[in-house]
Amino acid sequence: MSTLRISSLQKSFDGHPVLHGVDLSVKSGSLVALLGPSGSGKTTLLRVLCGFEHADAGTIEIDGRRVADAGLHLPAEQRRIGYVAQEGALFPHLSVADNIVFGLPRAQRRARHRVAELLELVGLPESYATRAPQHLSGGQQQRVALARALAPSPGLVMLDEPFSSLDAALRVETREAVARALAAAGATAVLVTHDQAEALSLGDEVAVLWSGRLLQTAAPQTLYRRPATPELAAFIGESVLLPGHIVDGRAQCVLGALPVAAGANLVDSVVDVMLRPEQIEVLPETAQREGALDALVHDITFQGQDAALTLQLVESQTTVRARVPGYRTPRRGERVRLAVGGEVSVYPR
Template sequence: MKTLLDIKQLTFAYAQQPLLQNINLTIDAGQVGCLLGPSGCGKSTLLRLIAGFEQPQSGTVMIDHLQVTGDHHMLPPQQRQVGMLFQDLALFPHLTVQQNIAFGLQHLPQEQRRQRTAELIQLCRLQKLNTRHPHHLSGGQCQRVALARAMAPKPKLILLDEPFSSVDRGLQSEMAQEVKSMLQADGSTALWVTHSLEEAFAVADQMGVMLNGQLLQWGTPVELHDQPASPDVIRFLNQANLINGQLNPESRLDTVLGTFDLCNADQFMPGDILQIGLSKHLLQVSTPTEGSKAIINKCIYQGGHHVLTATLTNGDQVQLFHHQSIPVGQSIQLKVSNPQPVLGFAIS
């Protein structure tokens, strides 16, 4: 598959304060990449570097095998063939839907401009709205107009900066899937920035977690969910529990939840204190005669299941899902179903 976006060792500082450190990622043509991270971690700054609004201290950005940034070379934003969908959408209030979409097509002959605009109005389901102005549209309709405008010139890459930050959480996943289907139908490649796990897992072909200006992991959603590369990724994704243990002479990790095989046991010495991540779905309430003791701290109903928070005998806190309510303060037994080899992490 053809690589469309290739970023290598990208570093950026502002007023001598480092904001991005050695960022490496690739996105294949026709795919959607998602960057996850808390506010202030550098996600939007990375988009600005790709678009050409900022210049990095070092590193390269390649778009469709053309170097647009690097080696003291910086291609102007208007020559990068990059479209951008901003948080505030930035629609022109005095222009109609049709005029907003056609705004970036002034360089085309009139007939081609008309055809491309009509194509996007159809693709984004705006047929009955093309003569309306933005203040007569719903939030979701404005999102579709802004996306159509970004796609109109057929840029090689579209950057989306938290496009659903103002949308109700329950609608984020649905709207994200809708936007992804439009991008795919138009053959677009995109880098999508968000702090919403639900949104990212709904659209990403590849995704990564950023924290304090560093890209901690970049891979498929399945890889990040099933094989998180660090405790920080585990904490951010909140899909697994961090459990402490000690490596025994057989290079297996002894924990209060049992003994586990490690994928990377050769990196450690017997006696080392390590952490592992165990998916919340692997923890089960067991019969009184098996498993490890824990005390229930919280029990929250989440529609169809309860989320239990419990404290293990060594003080570690874990979360798991259970079909029925268990009173706070009650003692239970926990076991791990179908344990697989896991990555061990040194405790810093």
Template sequence: MSSLTVTGVTSSYGATPVLTGVDLHVPEGGLTALLGPSGCGKTTLLRLIAGFDDPDSGSIDIGGRLVAGPGRSVAARRRRIGFVPQEGGLFPHLTVAGNVAFGLPRRQRRDAGRIDALLTLVGLDAGLAQRSPHQLSGGQQQRVALARALAPEPSLVLLDEPFSSLDASLREETRQAVADALAASGATAVLVTHDQSEALSMADEVAVLRGGRLVQLADPRTLYRSPRDLDVATFVGESVVLDAEIRDGQAHSALGVLPLEGSCADGPARVLLRPEQLRLAPPSPGAPSARVRGVDFFGHDARVRLELPSGLALSARLEGWDLPTAGADVSVGVVGAALPFPAGAADTPATPVVA
């Protein structure tokens, strides 16, 4: 497998810019997710890497080999890239074995042992080899598509929202199997997704695109806990954003005096908390108070929708076994530190997908 380096890539559709100077490096054996709302340029970037389109400027390097750049464009079929499309793209007239073998060099296509090994790698029983694609579940079809992509031992594997058509439980099971298979094969991979939980749970690094620019590249924990700006913060997860006054390294807010993560100049600011940092208790004199406006129950946990006396709406994320009821008055406490941002920072980007 090989590393991927994208340098200064731009792309436009007619007079409309789509990508504006994107730099990205995916190390050998790494899995990087391209995350962003619809129209941010992530699928365009994937197509440029695959060789389906050419960039207007900039360069793309795979394993030390320039495949796109000034005066050079290597055809898609010569880039040694495995591609897993959104719907799997299996050939309906071929068996599972036939689909996987299609990705192999011609001389290896009759090697049943090699096909069985590839099916095992993606978590499928080799006994499925003679079935037709329509006899498989959606998750099984996606795993066959991955086996086909991995068969020729490509330099790079590209996955274009491969789980978007699956139901929630099957999506989680399938993406774990795909992540395990990619890790076991040592593949370098790029995953395009608009699903934050998918990116955070699968990828070694997440590249957040917004308006054709790469605005942050970080490991999932860093991205979630230390987002570069409020737009990133509110896109990669649920958030509680409060106006605050910074004094002596603390934020004075509607939820009381909060410690800060890192230093910040005194004055007006906006601070970020995650809903799981909020703790609810019976009303207590002197404690910040709120009224429960509703509870969204998910089984393992729940989102409790709150309204502060000022009218500000926010949410707490609590374990599912002990929850307040709608209409109840509660006190609100905070665990951990708040992350400060400039007072004029925006916090209303595209609506995030909540698992």
């Protein structure tokens, strides 16, 4: 296990800046999900960390050893980093076992060093050792790729969108298996992804990269509940953003006077109020709840386990979005009542 420290990291291509002074710390034995939209610089950051690209400025330290700075670029093979590519990148002419030991010294390759142990670690039977990669499912190939990355006992494991080519059900199963394997190995890992659910479910912390800058690094629940900006709130899931103002420490908006998350030091300010659709509780028209508001169900998007509702508040005519369990989906045009649960985030306008 190793720690990773990145300080003021910069990278440009043909004079176009891609990374702008990135700072990031990854604790030993933890998994950090590096989340961002396409073009945000995620893959560039990963390639610089692995040593595939030279940094223009800044420093990279792995377990206290500096591997990159203004006058230093340690080659990839000397950084003790395991790398799992997006498509697994297994060699089709080699067996599963030979793929796993490919990067080891010759004597260990001949002895099939740790093959049975690594297959068990990633949740595959030992009998798969003799199979060809093309005879495995996509999820099984990604597990073999992880076993290959773990074979040399690296200090760090880098995963570059390893589940993006899998279908939805296989993606969930494979990422759970990979998470268990990384935890069992005690590996320190960085997962690059553009999938918010993947980042929130796998990361001990999530670092959001946006146009080459880290906007926020936090535990998944903190990032989702207390995003640093309204734009980030919209990127990390769905958000409801309403104009409001702070009165006596509460956020006053069309949904009422709502409690504000701790740490928001705004006094009598004009703000944007952010809450999540699932915080809006949809009640029957006859429900008696203090502070509940009358609304009409305007539109419904049914998604099986839940449903997204577009609702119009009767008094203000404001439209808001809510999310309810699928079995409690109301009818279009039905009159309901709305109440808000939990704290909201606020941003100065």
